[in-house]
Amino acid sequence: MSAPAIRCDGLCRWYGEVQGLSGITLEIGAGVAGLLGPNGSGKSTFMRLATGLISPNRGWVEVFGKRMDRPDRYEVFRRVGYAVGEDTHFESERAVDFLRMLAMLGGAGSEQAKDLADRALDRVVLTDRADTKLSGMSKGMRQRVKLAQALLFEPELLLLDEPLNGMDPVSRRSTLDLVRAWGASGRTVVFASHVLHEVEAVTERVVLLHHGRLLAEGLLAEIRELVDLRPRRVRLEGVGLAAMAAAALAEGIASGVTTHPSGAVHLETRQLPALLERLATSGASGAIHSMEIDDADLETLFALLLEESV
Amino acid sequence: MNPAIRAMLSYSLRRRVGGVRFLGALAIALLPTLNLVLDVAFGDDPTRQFDLYLKYIVPICLYFVTPFVTMMTMLPVIGELYEKGAVGYIYTRPAPRWMPIFGLYLGGVSATLLVFFAAAFVPAAFGAIVTDAAPPGRWLSAAFGLFGTLALGGLAYGAICVFLGVWTRRAILWAAALLIGWGVLVGSSPGSLRETSLHYYLFGLARSWCGVAGDTFSGIFPPVVDPPTPLLSIVVLVVATVTFLLLAARCAERRDVM
Numbered sequence: 001m002s003a004p005a006i007r008c009d010g011l012c013r014w015y016g017e018v019q020g021l022s023g024i025t026l027e028i029g030a031g032v033a034g035l036l037g038p039n040g041s042g043k044s045t046f047m048r049l050a051t052g053l054i055s056p057n058r059g060w061v062e063v064f065g066k067r068m069d070r071p072d073r074y075e076v077f078r079r080v081g082y083a084v085g086e087d088t089h090f091e092s093e094r095a096v097d098f099l100r101m102l103a104m105l106g107g108a109g110s111e112q113a114k115d116l117a118d119r120a121l122d123r124v125v126l127t128d129r130a131d132t133k134l135s136g137m138s139k140g141m142r143q144r145v146k147l148a149q150a151l152l153f154e155p156e157l158l159l160l161d162e163p164l165n166g167m168d169p170v171s172r173r174s175t176l177d178l179v180r181a182w183g184a185s186g187r188t189v190v191f192a193s194h195v196l197h198e199v200e201a202v203t204e205r206v207v208l209l210h211h212g213r214l215l216a217e218g219l220l221a222e223i224r225e226l227v228d229l230r231p232r233r234v235r236l237e238g239v240g241l242a243a244m245a246a247a248a249l250a251e252g253i254a255s256g257v258t259t260h261p262s263g264a265v266h267l268e269t270r271q272l273p274a275l276l277e278r279l280a281t282s283g284a285s286g287a288i289h290s291m292e293i294d295d296a297d298l299e300t301l302f303a304l305l306l307e308e309s310v
Numbered sequence: 311m312n313p314a315i316r317a318m319l320s321y322s323l324r325r326r327v328g329g330v331r332f333l334g335a336l337a338i339a340l341l342p343t344l345n346l347v348l349d350v351a352f353g354d355d356p357t358r359q360f361d362l363y364l365k366y367i368v369p370i371c372l373y374f375v376t377p378f379v380t381m382m383t384m385l386p387v388i389g390e391l392y393e394k395g396a397v398g399y400i401y402t403r404p405a406p407r408w409m410p411i412f413g414l415y416l417g418g419v420s421a422t423l424l425v426f427f428a429a430a431f432v433p434a435a436f437g438a439i440v441t442d443a444a445p446p447g448r449w450l451s452a453a454f455g456l457f458g459t460l461a462l463g464g465l466a467y468g469a470i471c472v473f474l475g476v477w478t479r480r481a482i483l484w485a486a487a488l489l490i491g492w493g494v495l496v497g498s499s500p501g502s503l504r505e506t507s508l509h510y511y512l513f514g515l516a517r518s519w520c521g522v523a524g525d526t527f528s529g530i531f532p533p534v535v536d537p538p539t540p541l542l543s544i545v546v547l548v549v550a551t552v553t554f555l556l557l558a559a560r561c562a563e564r565r566d567v568m
Contacts, residue, residue, distance in 0.1 A: 074405060093321070107405065
């Protein structure tokens, strides 16, 4: 049986007194895995450990069965593409030269490197910017160049650290499509982000990190269910809302109502889908002018999971 | 040549030669030439310019140009990549880390040698063309001797700079201590301690290769009374180069990329 793309056990990393990652044990196999966590949660530390750029203080990490704290780790990079979280830093280079240089570092000859660079640029729709220096590109374009360099050798494992930062909506969509396609082809993508809906857009499988600890791991839907058990707030503006709210309360689909002097009504519910159905029926006549639902965003999710873990 | 080494050599050379630092290094390298130009313009002895080259330009190049130019061109070769975290792009490729480091070193050294070439040959060409102080062959021979000496110095001190760039964030302080302190100051101090300094061996080469006689070699610094043979000097400088490159490669395997 072939080794999983990434396997780690008791992985710990400190930066002086600061805990970067603490006791992470997990396996990541084929498909897209979302690495989700707020800034400083340990996502980039995990990526660096998985690429051998930093060494663990304790524990170990393997990529395709190869320990990444050993000198012979470089062999595994034939199968790995990594887009670092930071900017590209080779500002004086033209995009094509930058990619060509990295392709040659991967062992390609000069001509082959040029072909690989052209193909990678084409993949991220930057062919027309091949001769532009990285310093002359927008952040979104540089992000695409970063993605291109990770794709140079069609890697079996793609590690993307906040790949959508600074990208325009069109680039975001094409990047998300690419990530989904990569995962669907049987290869592995680790997609790190601090934005929940970005991760939701590419995968259902997530690893949640918080303050360097593994908070949860599994299907996003299962984690979402936990979130959905928490009372949610729906803010309504319109006419005749008091009667509608009273009816929802009586039917048991709302657990609390607050009426504001402005006429706005806040409903609290543990049955959000049922409430939304009810409101859709009642509000079809135009009684509801606006509706806002507090999103189960990352903070909510983490707050909930932290409560659960206490 | 291995593509990985070639790629980094090419990048490093482009980066070094294209920067403002290169112009600064070139200006430092050509500064001693100014003395020759002024002497030709205002001096009263038209035959002494060749002596000026040997007694003034050669030691200034060794004591001043070698450490400063090497620091300017070689310290950023790898240090700036670590500083910015850009080395992560390089170390996540299927090539052992010593390869890109060696390529970067070769590129940096090539840029350094261009500067040293100017430092040795521009004043010699000027002297050969403008003055009658010595036949052109003697100017050329002295310039080749100086360039050879500077080149070996650049290789060894360049390797030290690359090692420091990989080893520490405070590379510039260590480089100043090693190149100027250990190199220039210890190398020019009287006593046997100077034999531990690479500069002592550079002087050994310069005396032999530039054709300078006896103690008249340096009018500025204490003379090297009993210089090492060229062979010993070459061996010491080559061993130092290889040793520091190996240390750099070893450090690269261990240093975290933040």
